[in-house]
Amino acid sequence: MNRGTRQVVLVTGGAGYIGAHTAKALYERGHQPVVYDNLSSGFREAVRWGPFVHGDIRDRARLTDAIDAHGVTAVIHFAGLIEVGRSVARPDLFWDVNVGGTAGVLEAMRARNVPRLVFSSSAAVYGQSGRDALAPIREADPKAPSSPYGDTKLAGERLIEAHCRAFGLSAVALRYFNAAGADPSGGIGEAHEPETHLIPLAIAAGLGAGSPLTLFGDDFDTPDGTCLRDYIHVCDLAAAHVAALEAPLPAGGFEAVNVGTGHGRSVREVIQAVDRALGRPTPHAVGPRRAGDPPSLVADPSRARSVLGWTATRPSLEEIVGDAVRWERHPAYGAGPRAFRAPRVADAAE
Numbered sequence: 001m002n003r004g005t006r007q008v009v010l011v012t013g014g015a016g017y018i019g020a021h022t023a024k025a026l027y028e029r030g031h032q033p034v035v036y037d038n039l040s041s042g043f044r045e046a047v048r049w050g051p052f053v054h055g056d057i058r059d060r061a062r063l064t065d066a067i068d069a070h071g072v073t074a075v076i077h078f079a080g081l082i083e084v085g086r087s088v089a090r091p092d093l094f095w096d097v098n099v100g101g102t103a104g105v106l107e108a109m110r111a112r113n114v115p116r117l118v119f120s121s122s123a124a125v126y127g128q129s130g131r132d133a134l135a136p137i138r139e140a141d142p143k144a145p146s147s148p149y150g151d152t153k154l155a156g157e158r159l160i161e162a163h164c165r166a167f168g169l170s171a172v173a174l175r176y177f178n179a180a181g182a183d184p185s186g187g188i189g190e191a192h193e194p195e196t197h198l199i200p201l202a203i204a205a206g207l208g209a210g211s212p213l214t215l216f217g218d219d220f221d222t223p224d225g226t227c228l229r230d231y232i233h234v235c236d237l238a239a240a241h242v243a244a245l246e247a248p249l250p251a252g253g254f255e256a257v258n259v260g261t262g263h264g265r266s267v268r269e270v271i272q273a274v275d276r277a278l279g280r281p282t283p284h285a286v287g288p289r290r291a292g293d294p295p296s297l298v299a300d301p302s303r304a305r306s307v308l309g310w311t312a313t314r315p316s317l318e319e320i321v322g323d324a325v326r327w328e329r330h331p332a333y334g335a336g337p338r339a340f341r342a343p344r345v346a347d348a349a350e
C-alpha cells in the first residue's frame, strides 16, 4: 500500500474512544474513514469525519454490503469488548464478539479482496513469567494472557496471521499499552461506561464526586510501590494506526508491534499529575492488590520505530492529563459529568 494513496478505510468500532480519534487522523491525512459500529458502547456524536454504518461485526452480510457500498480498500478493526474484569465473568461473550467478530471482518474482507488490515491488540497478550518483571516488554516476549480478554486478543492476532499466510492479506496488530488523554479540540474523548481506566476515574474523584478513588496495592516491587504503566496519548495512538495502514508490507505480511512511549509512570505519579492539573488533592484510598495485576507494563517501542516509522510525539503525562481534564470538564457526549455515575475504583491493568 503506497504512502499517500488515498484509502477508503472501514473503521470498525469507530464510534468508540480510540476509533473516533483515528477516524479524525485518517481524515486529516486525506483518507476517507467509514465508521462501522453497533453503538453498544460507542456514541453516534463521535462519528464526524465520514459516513456511518450501524452494524455488528458478527453480521458478515452487513459488513460485505458496507465494503461494497463505500468502495472500501482497507480496514482498521477496533470493535470489541474491552473490560478485563467483565471478561472473567462472561468469557463466552468476549470470545463471541472479539474472536467471532474478527472472523466476520476477515471473511468479509476476503470475499471482497480487501488487502490491508490494522488490528487493535493489547499489552494484555503478554504474560508475567519468563521475563524481567520491570523491563520494557519486547514483541518476542512470552505470550501468556492473565484474562479471557487477553486470550481473545491473542487469538485474534493468531487468526489474522493465519489469514495472511493462507490468503495473502497484509496486516499489522498494534499492541496498545494504556490509551489516555483526548483530542486537544475537546470535541471527542473517553466516555466508557462503566469506566475502568485510572486517569478518567482520578479526574472524576478530583472533580469532587462521592467516595475517593481506590488504588489497588502500594507494596509492589516498584520505585514507589504502586504499579507502573505506559500511558500513550490517544492522538499518538491514532497516528500509529495511520502509520500501520501506510507501512510498506508484502502481500501475506504480518507484523505485531507494541505501541507505547517506553516510559513507565506509577499510579501515584498519575494521581499527582491530576492533583496539579486540578489544583487540589485527588481524594484516594489504598486498597489491596487485585489478582492478575502485573507490577509493570511498559513497552519497548523500538519496533514501532523501525517497522512503522512511528514514535510518540506527546509522551508527557502533563499533556495527557491536561487534555483528559479538558474533556472531563465538558464532555461533548456520554452520560455527562462522570463523577456522579462512574464506579469509584482504579483499574491499573488496562
Ligand SMILES: NC(=O)c1ccc[n+]([C@@H]2O[C@H](COP(=O)([O-])OP(=O)(O)OC[C@H]3O[C@@H](n4cnc5c(N)ncnc54)[C@H](O)[C@@H]3O)[C@@H](O)[C@H]2O)c1
Residues within 6 Å of the ligand: 012, 013, 014, 015, 016, 017, 018, 019, 036, 037, 038, 039, 040, 041, 042, 043, 055, 056, 057, 058, 077, 078, 079, 080, 081, 082, 097, 101, 120, 121, 122, 123, 176, 177, 178, 179, 180, 192, 350
Ligand atoms: N482503551 C485502551 O486503553 C485499550 C488498550 C488496549 C487495547 N484496546 C482495544 O482497542 C479497541 C478500542 O478500544 P476503546 O477504548 O476505543 O473502546 P470503546 O468501547 O470506546 O470502543 C469500542 C467500539 O466498538 C463498538 N462495538 C463493540 N462491539 C461491537 C460489535 N459487536 N459490532 C460493532 N461494533 C461494536 C462499540 O460500540 C464502541 O464504539 C478495543 O478492541 C480494545 O480492546 C483498548
